[in-house]
Amino acid sequence: MHKNLFPLSNVITKGMTVMVFFLLITSFQLDDKTKKTFKNAESNEFCFKCHGQSKYSYNNTESGHHVFKKMYSEAIVDRDLFYESNHRQFKCTDCHPEDYDTFPHPGRLRMETKYLCIDCHGGDPKYAKFNFEKIESEFQESVHSTKHSQDFTCWMCHNPHTYKISTRSQEKIKDIVAYDNAICLNCHADITKYQLLTDKVIPNIVRKHEWLPNQALHFKNVRCIECHAMVNDSILVGHNIKPKSKAVKRCVECHSTNSLLMASLYKFKVQEGRSKAGFYNGVIMNESYVIGANRNYYLGILSLLMFGFVFAGIAIHATMRIIKRKNNG
Amino acid sequence: MAEKLYLYPKWVRLWHALNAIFILLLIITGISMQFSKPEFGFIRFDIAVSIHNIAGMLLTANYLLFLTGNFFTSNGKYYKLTLKGLFQRLTKQFIYYTIGIFRHEKPPFPVTKERKFNPLQQFTYVAAMYVLVPIVFITGWALLYPEVLFTKVLGASGLKVNDFIHVIVGFFLSFFLFVHVYFCTIGATFVSNFKSMITGYHESH
Numbered sequence: 001m002h003k004n005l006f007p008l009s010n011v012i013t014k015g016m017t018v019m020v021f022f023l024l025i026t027s028f029q030l031d032d033k034t035k036k037t038f039k040n041a042e043s044n045e046f047c048f049k050c051h052g053q054s055k056y057s058y059n060n061t062e063s064g065h066h067v068f069k070k071m072y073s074e075a076i077v078d079r080d081l082f083y084e085s086n087h088r089q090f091k092c093t094d095c096h097p098e099d100y101d102t103f104p105h106p107g108r109l110r111m112e113t114k115y116l117c118i119d120c121h122g123g124d125p126k127y128a129k130f131n132f133e134k135i136e137s138e139f140q141e142s143v144h145s146t147k148h149s150q151d152f153t154c155w156m157c158h159n160p161h162t163y164k165i166s167t168r169s170q171e172k173i174k175d176i177v178a179y180d181n182a183i184c185l186n187c188h189a190d191i192t193k194y195q196l197l198t199d200k201v202i203p204n205i206v207r208k209h210e211w212l213p214n215q216a217l218h219f220k221n222v223r224c225i226e227c228h229a230m231v232n233d234s235i236l237v238g239h240n241i242k243p244k245s246k247a248v249k250r251c252v253e254c255h256s257t258n259s260l261l262m263a264s265l266y267k268f269k270v271q272e273g274r275s276k277a278g279f280y281n282g283v284i285m286n287e288s289y290v291i292g293a294n295r296n297y298y299l300g301i302l303s304l305l306m307f308g309f310v311f312a313g314i315a316i317h318a319t320m321r322i323i324k325r326k327n328n329g
Numbered sequence: 330m331a332e333k334l335y336l337y338p339k340w341v342r343l344w345h346a347l348n349a350i351f352i353l354l355l356i357i358t359g360i361s362m363q364f365s366k367p368e369f370g371f372i373r374f375d376i377a378v379s380i381h382n383i384a385g386m387l388l389t390a391n392y393l394l395f396l397t398g399n400f401f402t403s404n405g406k407y408y409k410l411t412l413k414g415l416f417q418r419l420t421k422q423f424i425y426y427t428i429g430i431f432r433h434e435k436p437p438f439p440v441t442k443e444r445k446f447n448p449l450q451q452f453t454y455v456a457a458m459y460v461l462v463p464i465v466f467i468t469g470w471a472l473l474y475p476e477v478l479f480t481k482v483l484g485a486s487g488l489k490v491n492d493f494i495h496v497i498v499g500f501f502l503s504f505f506l507f508v509h510v511y512f513c514t515i516g517a518t519f520v521s522n523f524k525s526m527i528t529g530y531h532e533s534h
């Protein structure tokens with residue numbers, strides 16, 4: 001009896017020790033991540049103290065009470081998302097005026113003009129590969145810009161506090177699709193956000209796309225912009241969103257060996273040369289399946305050869321039959 | 330002079346006619362999708378997809394007719410492969426088709442009430458009906474509902490393998506169809522086997 005129990009308790013103790021160590025290490029790393037890796041984390045904490053979650057508190061100097069208030073959602077910046085975003089190394093006051101350091105914030109700050117992508121990224125050789133100038137001019141031509149007022153800025157889609165580049169990273173294509181489509185749905189599936197820009201009623205996306213076979217599958221595997229944005233060779237992600245009459249509607253634009261997707265969704269991976277020899281479209285083969293676009297070159301040849309043999313066999317046999325019949329006839 | 334045997338009961342003829350129509354539709358639309366091109370639309374892609382899906386579903390239903398028929402009627406016995414000596418019988422029939430037939434020899438396995446199919450026929454029919462057709466419709470249904478099978482059961486990567494199988498087996502079935510139709514021209518006359526499939530009666534030499 002004892003002999004049996006002893007090793008069990010031993011295992012439990014060992015397990016507990018490992019677990020405690022694990023928790024210690026991971027909690028240490030979390031701390032490390034926010035405090036040490038990001039040089040501005042400490043000064044940012046001054047802002048995050050109130051803006052980092054859904055409530056904040058302050059001392060009401062008039063009444064002398066310590067009051068709790070709800071932070072309205074647009075003003076909340078999630079720490080975790082921020083420290084994973086592309087702008088994670090910034091100090092809040094790199095982009096916002098220093099005057100925010102007083103509370104209550106001065107009223108005139110409501111009128112603060114916000115930077116746009118091009119203000120920092122334009123003309124910078126470091127960002128030349130992203131071609132922000134082209135992105136800007138494409139955006140200017142898009143329905144988002146031509147149909148809406150100046151209020152439609154880059155921030156409508158790219159939240160500067162959370163935006164994380166996804167297409168160029170090594171993420172799975174499915175994740176890129178989900179991330180990018182969420183950007184569109186943020187307004188196109190949310191009536192209150194949509195109506196900030198227009199008085200129109202939001203079109204029902206599912207119903208509008210009813211003509212598309214396997215709708216759910218398409219939505220999970222391709223981005224909205226595949227059909228709704230113009231492909232541009234000099235930028236990775238097209239920003240010229242076209243009017244709906246110009247959206248791609250012919251299946252074969254994607255479902256063919258010369259698939260449109262190779263110039264859009266799969267472009268980066270194709271450029272990286274991850275395609276496997278023998279397949280027209282290696283990326284599609286590796287990560288997704290597109291009828292008509294996944295063709296194995298050798299398999300194609302092999303099947304043609306086999307068809308050739310079958311036909312030749314039949315033809316020879318048939319000719320022989322005819323000849324032999326005549327000879328006997 | 331030709332003696333007549335009733336070999337193809339009504340249900341076999343009905344099943345077979347439907348089966349041939351569905352398979353032909355599937356092959357044509359399947360090839361159209363596989364080789365789709367923007368500049369050359371054989372069958373418009375979305376139409377091809379719809380026809381292919383519907384024909385596939387009907388083929389499955391029709392297959393159940395075949396299975397039930399072969400299970401409950403004596404037609405099933407023609408599909409029982411005897412493994413012993415199979416290879417020799419296949420070779421014998423093969424040699425007949427490649428040599429003997431041109432010398433006007435008698436067929437080594439004449440059609441009787443007990444033996445509707447010669448060994449090669451039997452083998453290819455069993456392969457087509459009990460192996461290839463089920464594989465093709467099972468993988469086809471899996472492509473229709475990938476979220477059920479692949480994300481829940483096998484993990485998403487199974488989709489490609491599944492499709493590969495679907496396309497390759499589809500190809501083999503097209504080969505089968507060509508060879509099958511050609512060999513059906515070898516009968517008492519060029520068309521007598523086709524007539525049999527309409528009337529139900531086999532004409533022997």
Ligand code: HEM
Nearest residue numbers: 337341348349352404450454457458506510513522523526
């Ligand atoms: C245009 C298409 C087709 C034509 C003209 C055709 C013609 C024929 C003919 C004349 C026969 C009777 C001779 C015999 O028993 O060997 C037959 C039987 C048969 N065919 Fe076809 N066929 C076609 C398509 C198919 C397809 C697509 C399949 C299967 C995938 C198939 C499977 C069979 C089977 C299993 C039999 C034997 C049926 C039985 O008696 O139990 N055929 N076919």
